[in-house]
Amino acid sequence: MIKNFRALLVNFLISLGCLTIISFFLMNWYHEPVTIFLKNNRVFLIILTALCLAIVLSAIQILGYQRQKKEIAILSSKLQAVVRGDEAGHLLLEPDDPYYELARAINGVQSMQRDISKDFTLQQRGYLSLLEYLTIGVLVLDQDQKIYLSNHAMSDLMGRELNVKGQLFVKEVRTYELSRLIEKTFETHQDQHHEIKIDATSKNVDAHVVYVPVSARHFLVMALLYDITELKEIERMQMDFVGNVSHELKTPITAITGFTETLLQGAMDDKQTREEFLKIVYQESLKLGELVEDILSLARIDSKPQLNLTSLKIYEFIEDILTTFQPELEKKAIKVALQIPVTAEVNVDKNKLRHVVNNLIQNGIKYNQAGGQLWINVQISQKDWNLSIKDNGYGIAKDEQERIFERFYRVDTSRSRQNGGTGLGLAVVQEYVKAMSGTIKVRSQVGVGSTFTVTFPLELKDDLG
Numbered sequence: 001m002i003k004n005f006r007a008l009l010v011n012f013l014i015s016l017g018c019l020t021i022i023s024f025f026l027m028n029w030y031h032e033p034v035t036i037f038l039k040n041n042r043v044f045l046i047i048l049t050a051l052c053l054a055i056v057l058s059a060i061q062i063l064g065y066q067r068q069k070k071e072i073a074i075l076s077s078k079l080q081a082v083v084r085g086d087e088a089g090h091l092l093l094e095p096d097d098p099y100y101e102l103a104r105a106i107n108g109v110q111s112m113q114r115d116i117s118k119d120f121t122l123q124q125r126g127y128l129s130l131l132e133y134l135t136i137g138v139l140v141l142d143q144d145q146k147i148y149l150s151n152h153a154m155s156d157l158m159g160r161e162l163n164v165k166g167q168l169f170v171k172e173v174r175t176y177e178l179s180r181l182i183e184k185t186f187e188t189h190q191d192q193h194h195e196i197k198i199d200a201t202s203k204n205v206d207a208h209v210v211y212v213p214v215s216a217r218h219f220l221v222m223a224l225l226y227d228i229t230e231l232k233e234i235e236r237m238q239m240d241f242v243g244n245v246s247h248e249l250k251t252p253i254t255a256i257t258g259f260t261e262t263l264l265q266g267a268m269d270d271k272q273t274r275e276e277f278l279k280i281v282y283q284e285s286l287k288l289g290e291l292v293e294d295i296l297s298l299a300r301i302d303s304k305p306q307l308n309l310t311s312l313k314i315y316e317f318i319e320d321i322l323t324t325f326q327p328e329l330e331k332k333a334i335k336v337a338l339q340i341p342v343t344a345e346v347n348v349d350k351n352k353l354r355h356v357v358n359n360l361i362q363n364g365i366k367y368n369q370a371g372g373q374l375w376i377n378v379q380i381s382q383k384d385w386n387l388s389i390k391d392n393g394y395g396i397a398k399d400e401q402e403r404i405f406e407r408f409y410r411v412d413t414s415r416s417r418q419n420g421g422t423g424l425g426l427a428v429v430q431e432y433v434k435a436m437s438g439t440i441k442v443r444s445q446v447g448v449g450s451t452f453t454v455t456f457p458l459e460l461k462d463d464l465g
Contacts, residue, residue, distance in 0.1 A: 071097070135153055137150075137156070137224070137225035138150060138151045138153070138154055138224060139154050139225075140220055140223075141221045141223070143220070145182075146166055146168055146169070147162065147165055147166065147168075148220065157201060157205060157227060159200030174199065174200065175196065175199050177197075178223065181196075181209045185209045186221060191208065192207075193206075193207065203229045205229075206228050207223065209223045210224065252287045256285060259281050260281060263277055307435070309347050310349075311345055312348055313343075313345050314341075314378050314387075315340045315343075318376055318378075321361065325365060332368065332371070334365060335374070337373065339377040340378040341378065344378060344380055344385075348456065352432045352435060355428065359425045359426070360389045363426075363452075367391070367394050367450075368392065369392065374390070374391050375389070375391075376388070384457050385455070385456055386453055387454050388452065388453040388454075390451040391449045396442065396450055397446055398444075401442050401444055404426050433456075436456055436460060437456065438456040438457070439455050
């Protein structure tokens with residue numbers, strides 16, 4: 001109100017001065033005496049006119065001021081909306097408006113801010129999606145030791161949901177070794193690395209806890225967990241394999257060395273003893289050769305998984321293999337029954353299938369009763385074909401049937417050693433069957449016999465890669 005009155009007074013004085021000057025010079029009032037000028041009410045007329053002009057000018061100024069104030073309020077509100085990131089329409093002003101350029105600038109800032117915000121949101125979603133699909137566990141903590149974010153893999157490794165932003169990590173991470181690594185990183189501001197075992201899931205992980213400086217006063221700590229459970233299992237299996245190979249090689253070598261040494265010390269002079277010892281040495285050397293061949297077969301499977309496919313008449317193929325086992329079959333008086341379509345043809349890797357059939361028939365003879373029987377059956381369907389070899393021998397206990405395909409596993413150690421078993425035959429068979437995209441199953445009952453069935457697809461590809 002005071003500002004409006006002050007503006008009115010100023011406009012009145014300016015108008016009064018201007019009118020007085022104009023009246024004196026344009027209407028030649030300066031020739032007349034002052035007394036005449038005052039008597040003619042000219043002063044009153046000038047003052048009244050000046051007051052009217054002052055009111056009009058003040059009204060115009062007030063209206064202009066109100067309009068400017070309104071536009072400034074709109075511009076200010078728009079800037080605040082931009083700062084808050086609110087979605088709003090652009091300002092529209094007339095080109096001759098004094099604030100037109102400013103409004104355009106604010107509209108440009110808003111558009112830029114919207115684009116930056118959109119890009120940031122897309123990048124953030126991309127990073128979070130990438131984080132979720134990482135196979136390694138990720139846990140990010142702020143400098144107050146509170147969880148900032150974590151991914152699904154971390155929750156799986158820890159055995160519980162860790163996506164609880166704002167919680168202290170000590171309340172959520174319940175593996176002492178990992179908590180200790182994180183605490184040490186906070187204390188020393190140095191990266192930590194160690195292999196640990198997660199208590200809740202019994203998984204072995206390679207843990208990296210990284211110190212990440214963000215600014216001079218702020219930092220993050222990131223825990224990265226790599227699941228190495230399978231690698232540890234592979235290492236254990238490799239060590240077990242080496243240990244088993246060493247043990248299995250040592251047994252025939254020790255026998256050969258011992259009997260040979262006994263012969264050299266004079267036992268060879270006794271014909272009966274010499275023949276008996278040489279027979280044992282020969283048998284042990286055969287066992288040693290079988291073991292080495294099985295180990296080499298496993299190595300060949302691992303290094304050369306490709307297939308050499310040929311069309312094979314399965315009946316003639318099985319008959320040819322049985323011919324090589326004729327002496328053993330006659331020795332134990334085992335009869336063989338073939339149930340194979342004479343004209344049946346299959347597309348397989350001949351060498352790999354020969355190894356599979358050889359081993360299964362050999363087992364059917366070794367672990368069969370004298371005077372037993374062996375049934376070999378082939379069935380072909382629309383999509384696959386299967387080969388089954390059945391015997392009425394010793395049989396396998398149910399609790400051992402799942403383990404017979406493990407390397408160096410024997411159902412009955414004494415009987416296996418007596419029959420020359422290495423414990424690798426069925427493991428090799430299973431690997432060859434897998435190499436040809438097949439499956440192998442066993443049904444057995446102790447004292448009744450065993451049936452091994454292998455199933456292969458009718459259509460195989462030369463390269464399994």
